[in-house]
Amino acid sequence: MxxxxxxxxxxxxxxxxxxxxxxxxxxxxxxxxxxxxxxxxxxxxxxxxxxxxxxxxxxxxxxxxxxxxxxxxxxxxxxxxxxxxxxxxxxxxxxxxxxxxxxxxxxxxxxxxxxxxxxxxxxxxxxxxxxxxxxxxxxxxxxxxxxxxxxxxxxxxAAAASSPAMLSVYLVCLAIGGVILVPALYLLFRLFKGGHPEAGRRAENRT
The missing domain is CATH 1.20.120 (Four Helix Bundle (Hemerythrin (Met), subunit A))
Incomplete structure (x- = not known):
């Protein structure tokens, strides 16, 4: 929101x-x-x-x-x-x-x-x-x-909601978007949050 x-x-x-x-x-x-x-x-x-x-x-x-x-x-x-x-x-x-x-x-x-x-x-x-x-x-x-x-x-x-058919289409589109978004987020965090030894040591020092 x-x-x-x-x-x-x-x-x-x-x-x-x-x-x-x-x-x-x-x-x-x-x-x-x-x-x-x-x-x-x-x-x-x-x-x-x-x-x-x-x-x-x-x-x-x-x-x-x-x-x-x-x-x-x-x-x-x-x-x-x-x-x-x-x-x-x-x-x-x-x-x-x-x-x-x-x-x-x-x-x-x-x-x-x-x-x-x-x-x-x-x-x-x-x-x-x-x-x-x-x-x-x-x-x-x-x-x-x-x-x-x-x-x-x-x-x-409930009164403001779209028709059941439109909501079904929305859920399908949401699922398709999730298939693309979830792997992209994983790669993003994998790239910036892990894998480098120096980054790991610095992260430990920040706790």
């Missing part, structure tokens, strides 16, 4: 007959703007977290500082977003904070705080899994709280 998708979901308004629109003015309201900033900060935080394990020396310290700044801003802006969501999207906020999305919200808070603590203490072995767990908890919490609506509370995903 991209940052643009999150912003659009935050600003959608139903107009009937299963359609939804996004007025330009709605995109400039505080909640969509904060949602977009959150998505950008998530990407910035993840990038810094991953690169702390791929670098060393001054460059690693630079990514560590960037990760701390992005992570700290992310936690603060998340709290602001929850306050704004209670007014802009009360149904979603209720599902996220008191309903089925609550476990994911709690997990996101714990993993985010633990990830920042590990980054502060330079425990780089733990930073990456905690960062990934934090982002997954955020995205799954949003999705679970949103379900079953595409546009809460007017349009469900």
């Amino acid at each position: 991209t940052d643009q998708t999150l912003v659009l979901l935050a600003a959608l308004e139903p107009v009937g007959d299963g359609w939804a629109t996004v007025p330009v003015a709605e995109l400039l309201r505080p909640f969509p703007l904060v949602t977009g900033l959150l998505a950008v900060l998530i990407c910035s935080f993840l990038a810094a977290v991953f690169l702390t394990r791929e670098t060393d020396g001054d460059l690693r310290e630079d990514f560590r500082r960037r990760g701390l700044v992005a992570g700290g801003a992310l936690l603060v802006l998340s709290a602001v977003g929850l306050v704004l969501e209670a007014d802009a999207a009360p149904v979603h906020a209720d599902a996220l904070l008191t309903g089925r999305g609550l476990p994911f919200a709690l997990a996101a808070g714990l993993c985010g705080a633990a990830g920042l603590a590990a980054l502060t203490a330079r425990r780089y072995r733990w930073v990456r899994p905690l960062g990934v767990a934090f982002v997954l908890a955020v995205l799954w919490g949003w999705a679970v709280a949103q379900w079953p609506y595409a546009v809460t509370p007017h349009l469900t995903f």
Whole structure:
């Protein structure tokens, strides 16, 4: 899910007959703007977290500082977003904070705080899994709280879905794409992540 998708979901308004629109003015309201900033900060935080394990020396310290700044801003802006969501999207906020999305919200808070603590203490072995767990908890919490609506509370995903025939074609295309993509990803990681003794020794020193 991209940052643009999150912003659009935050600003959608139903107009009937299963359609939804996004007025330009709605995109400039505080909640969509904060949602977009959150998505950008998530990407910035993840990038810094991953690169702390791929670098060393001054460059690693630079990514560590960037990760701390992005992570700290992310936690603060998340709290602001929850306050704004209670007014802009009360149904979603209720599902996220008191309903089925609550476990994911709690997990996101714990993993985010633990990830920042590990980054502060330079425990780089733990930073990456905690960062990934934090982002997954955020995205799954949003999705679970949103379900079953595409546009809460007017349009469900089932109502917005394509016909079964079109979905079948999509799944076939997805499988064909996977046959091409999976080997390509394997070769990519094989090329850049392994096979060189010096790279292996440097990777061990980064733990």
